[in-house]
Every structure is written in C-alpha cells, then in structure tokens.
Ligand SMILES: NC(=O)C1=CN([C@@H]2O[C@H](COP(=O)(O)OP(=O)(O)OC[C@H]3O[C@@H](n4cnc5c(N)ncnc54)[C@H](OP(=O)(O)O)[C@@H]3O)[C@@H](O)[C@H]2O)[C@@H](O)CC1
C-alpha cells in the first residue's frame with residue numbers, strides 16, 4: 001500500500017475535485033460522512049456523549065460535518081472550536097454555518113485553559129483539531145488541551161492524523177501530540193504512524209476511502225510503501241515439478257566465534273527453511289562439532305583458527321553469502337573481512353558484527369557489490385551513518401548512504417524499513433515477541449535463503465522481513481510473547497508460507513429456522 005506525502009494528498013484532493021466536477025465542500029462532505037458511517041456502525045445509536053473538538057482549517061471542517069450528521073441522527077453531541085488562529089478555511093466556515101442551521105446547540109469556542117470543558121472517561125473525544133496542514137509548533141495552551149484529553153482517559157479518535165503530529169518531522173516537545181486510540185485516516189496512512197519516535201501516539205489506524213481519483217492513486221509514485229500480504233504475494237516464486245536442490249541456490253553463512261556459534265546455526269537453518277537448496281556454514285573450528293551434531297542438513301567449512309575467523313577462504317561457489325552473525329570484532333577477523341571484501345563479487349547480506357567491523361573501517365564500503373543488503377538495528381545504523389535528529393532525518397541520511405554505495409539498508413525495528421533507491425518499504429508484520437536474542441540472525445538467514453533462490457535484493461528483503469514477522473505473529477498464538485524464541489521463528493516459517501495462500505475463513509452460516 002502506498003503512503004502519500006502531504007503534497008501528494010493535497011494534489012489528490014485538487015485533482016479529484018477537478019475530475020469529478022465537485023466542490024471542495026463536497027469532498028469534505030464525503031470525508032465527514034465516511035467518519036460518521038464508521039462511528040455509526042459501531043455505536044448503533046448509543047447515547048454515549050461524543051465531544052467533537054474542531055480546529056479552524058479543513059481538519060476542523062471534517063469534524064463539523066461529522067458533528068452535523070451525529071446531531072441529525074440523534075446522537076449526544078457537543079461541538080467545540082479550538083480557536084488557535086483567526087484564519088478559518090472556506091470549507092470550515094461553510095460547515096460551521098450548516099451546523100448552526102442544524103442545531104440550537106452551537107459550537108463552543110475554546111481560547112485558553114479556562115474554557116476546557118469537563119470530560120469523563122465515559123465520553124468519546126473526536127480529535128479534529130489539526131490535520132496534515134500542521135506546519136509549526138502548537139501553542140502551549142493547545143498542547144495543554146492534548147494533555148487534558150490524555151488525563152481524561154476517554155476513548156480518543158483522531159480524524160486523519162493525531163493533532164500535533166507533523167507529516168515530515170517529529171514534534172520537539174514530548175506530549176505535544178494527541179494520544180489517539182484510533183485514527184481514521186483519509187485514503188492512506190501517514191508515514192509518522194510507523195516510525196519509532198511518533199508511533200507511540202498511535203494505537204490503531206484505519207484508512208477510509210473518500211473516493212480520491214483512482215487513476216491518481218494508482219499512477220502516483222510514492223516514496224514510502226507499507227508491505228502487507230497483497231504486496232508480497234506477487235513476489236512469491238512457484239516451484240517447478242522438475243526442480244532440484246541446485247535450482248534453489250546455495251547459501252553460505254560466514255560467522256560465529258567462540259560462544260556465538262548458535263548465531264550461525266540459527267541463520268543457516270533459516271536459509272534452508274526459507275527454501276534455499278543448500279547451505280554451508282563457515283565457522284571457526286570450535287563450531288564444527290556443535291553444527292554437525294545439531295544441524296545435519298548443513299555442510300560446514302572451518303577456519304584454521306579455533307575461536308575466531310582469521311581468513312575467509314573456501315572452494316565452493318555459493319550463490320549468496322550471509323556474513324557477520326556472531327562473528328565478533330577480533331582484530332584477526334577484521335583483517336580477514338577486509339581481505340575478503342576486496343576480492344568478493346558474490347551477492348552479500350551483512351549483519352551484526354560484520355557491520356560493526358565495516359563501521360570502524362568505512363573505506364571498505366566501496367568494495368560491497370551493488371545491491372548488497374545491510375541489516376542494522378538502530379545502534380548499528382548509527383555506527384554506520386552517524387547520529388540523526390529524528391526519524392525523518394534518519395531516513396533521509398539512510399537514503400543518501402544507500403544511494404552513495406548502491407546498496408540496500410534494512411533498518412530493523414518494530415516496523416522494519418528497507419531503504420533502497422530513495423524509496424522506503426515498511427514491514428507490517430512482527431510483534432514484541434521478536435524482541436529476543438537471535439531473531440536478527442534468523443532474518444539474515446531468511447533473506448540469504450531467498451536471494452539464493454533468485455529473488456532480487458529488494459524482493460528478498462521485503463518478502464523476507466514480511467515472512468519473518470508473520471512467522472512470529474503466528475508463533476505467538478501458541479507460544480505467547482514471552483516464550484517465543486528465535487528458533488520458533490524458523491519453525492513457524494512454514495506457517496508463514498502457508499498463510500500466504502490461506503483463504504479467509506467462511507462466515508459461519510446462520511441456522512435457518514424451521
Ligand atoms: N478538500 C478537502 O476539503 C479535504 C480536506 N481534508 C482534511 O483537510 C485536512 C488538512 O486541512 P488544512 O490544510 O486546512 O490544514 P489543517 O490541518 O486543518 O490545519 C489548519 C491550518 O492551521 C494553520 N496552522 C498550522 N499549524 C499551526 C499551528 N501550529 N498553530 C496554529 N495554526 C497552525 C495552517 O494555516 P496557516 O496559519 O499556516 O495559514 C493550517 O492550514 C486534512 O488533514 C483532512 O482532515 C479531507 O477532508 C479531504 C478533503
């Protein structure tokens with residue numbers, strides 16, 4: 001699913017108005033109506049107090065349309081105008097008048113803290129104060145209103161975007177954003193919903209279709225995408241009846257050091273579980289017995305050194321190499337990696353200490369083959385690209401870094417983001433059960449295994465992080481968040497694959513009356 005920028009959203013509105021020969025007020029009516037339908041379906045006329053807080057722009061206008069429909073359908077509504085500026089939008093004014101014509105209960109203006117109304121935890125707050133038009137820091141008294149909402153512990157539903165959230169930067173002040181329980185976002189979610197610094201203001205979101213021009217939606221290229229099942233399904237490669245293990249490539253995992261051989265075992269098992277035909281592990285000698293005993297499907301090549309990789313030499317011809325899991329940062333290993341990277345041309349996935357070694361010797365970056373995949377968690381990323389101001393800045397810096405070296409960077413996190421050719425691919429699967437040692441090693445293995453089968457770097461990364469997260473989502477159903485361990489993510493990969501083609505369960509038939 002595409003994530004449109006603020007400029008693209010405004011352009012979509014403009015084009016829709018033109019092509020469908022409607023007014024901007026008509027489009028606002030649709031937006032407000034879609035909010036009403038969503039609420040009405042759930043509330044079914046319940047007399048719960050609904051407090052609609054409107055700004056003075058078009059987000060506020062949407063709130064006024066919603067308020068009007070709630071009034072005409074007999075809901076218990078109170079409307080407030082948060083007067084943060086004198087410049088009201090045309091469509092706000094139009095709907096302000098319409099609401100006044102509909103009810104004697106006119107909107108109440110809020111100018112400062114003394115005007116804050118009483119709110120209880122039984123009420124519903126509709127937050128239609130700021131939308132995507134927010135372009136400067138919010139005034140202190142309005143931030144106090146956001147905090148007042150939070151203290152009230154009422155169910156809070158935001159229109160389009162939680163008020164206070166920018167579309168292109170993080171708010172400077174903690175608490176300067178409405179803490180939403182649910183966001184009803186027009187047509188497309190916003191990038192801020194998925195970034196670690198701003199996602200804390202969001203519990204759930206849903207995109208409401210307001211009939212923005214389909215051709216525009218389809219043909220417009222966006223920087224960011226959120227990856228769901230429908231996005232990764234077309235990447236899936238079917239197996240030919242006459243295929244054999246050679247068809248699916250040979251993954252080589254280079255890594256491990258004394259005490260960290262398990263990382264290589266996890267990554268190598270994941271290579272095969274993702275579907276590669278063969279896997280070989282390249283480890284220090286101490287890894288030989290544990291790997292051969294615990295994992296009979298793998299072939300093992302050992303380094304001359306017992307505890308650390310000291311030279312990377314092998315006679316096989318792997319399709320792809322996954323390098324770095326458990327490898328450590330011993331000086332010998334650093335030298336071995338440098339010598340290897342200067343001659344290697346095989347496609348590469350780099351993770352963990354493999355990345356940390358490169359961070360200390362950035363001259364090595366120019367030796368990475370094009371489309372090398374780097375899989376840093378945020379701390380590893382910082383060592384590679386330096387510090388950033390906020391998540392948006394981090395993404396810009398990562399884009400520039402990936403472009404400079406013609407590589408792909410997968411930033412791991414609750415919503416992992418792949419950065420490639422100036423585009424962002426945001427994963428939608430996964431859960432906090434993955435916050436346990438070794439799950440990153442499994443991810444490296446999955447991506448290596450997919451590359452081995454002929455998936456492109458972008459496909460292997462997107463499909464790999466989707467499957468990895470999906471596997472964890474399915475695993476927690478029986479393992480729970482706390483007990484999930486990295487090996488489970490490998491076990492449940494099978495279910496993640498099967499789930500790609502699972503049909504939705506049929507709606508249970510209603511028993512017919514005799
Ligand atoms: N075609 C349509 O009608 C549709 C519209 N849609 C809806 O429109 C929403 C965007 O509306 P919007 O552009 O009017 O901006 P909105 O977010 O309401 O802000 C209002 C104004 O406040 C100002 N301002 C900004 N920051 C400020 C600050 N810190 N403190 C004080 N003032 C500040 C700034 O104006 P400025 O003062 O800069 O001139 C800004 O313009 C979108 O989210 C969606 O809900 C949908 O219904 C689809 C169809």
Ligand SMILES: Nc1ncnc2c1ncn2[C@@H]1O[C@H](COP(=O)(O)OP(=O)(O)O)[C@@H](O)[C@H]1O
Pocket residue numbers: 352377412413414415416429430431432433434435436437438439440441442443
């Ligand atoms: N809260 C979370 N929600 C979803 N995924 C998570 C969460 N925490 C961690 N992950 C995922 O788990 C993996 C952890 O990787 P990493 O930090 O490298 O761990 P390790 O080095 O122990 O293998 C990444 O794929 C990351 O995206």
Ligand SMILES: [K+]
Pocket residue numbers: 059127128129130131158159160161162163
């Ligand atoms: K809002």
